[in-house]
Amino acid sequence: MIGYRSVEKAENGLEALEKYEVLKPELVLMDLDMPVMDGYRACREIRRSDPDAKIIVITGDLRSTLARRTIKEGLANKFLQKPVNTSSLVEIIKKVTTSAETLERSNH
Numbered sequence: 399m400i401g402y403r404s405v406e407k408a409e410n411g412l413e414a415l416e417k418y419e420v421l422k423p424e425l426v427l428m429d430l431d432m433p434v435m436d437g438y439r440a441c442r443e444i445r446r447s448d449p450d451a452k453i454i455v456i457t458g459d460l461r462s463t464l465a466r467r468t469i470k471e472g473l474a475n476k477f478l479q480k481p482v483n484t485s486s487l488v489e490i491i492k493k494v495t496t497s498a499e500t501l502e503r504s505n506h
Contacts, residue, residue, distance in 0.1 A: 411435030438464040441473040
């Protein structure tokens with residue numbers, strides 16, 4: 399089982415970015431479709447300030463413009479498509495947080 403020290407929720411990309419800057423979490427789960435600032439822009443800003451950030455993007459459509467840009471630019475370590483299977487999510491979290499893997503730059 400994975401242990402969590404803290405889980406924070408952001409209502410939009412700007413809030414996610416602000417919380418990241420303050421909390422510096424070990425892992426970010428980011429939805430791409432959010433108000434105020436989308437997940438693509440939030441991932442880009444997080445990556446700019448912390449190139450080693452561990453980011454898992456969760457999206458309803460891996461073919462959307464935002465998903466393709468996020469994948470192409472290597473802004474996330476992994477991508478999951480909704481609906482997310484809980485056991486798959488746990489396995490991906492374990493892999494991302496326990497390895498020093500490079501950014502996944504696949505062209506799904």
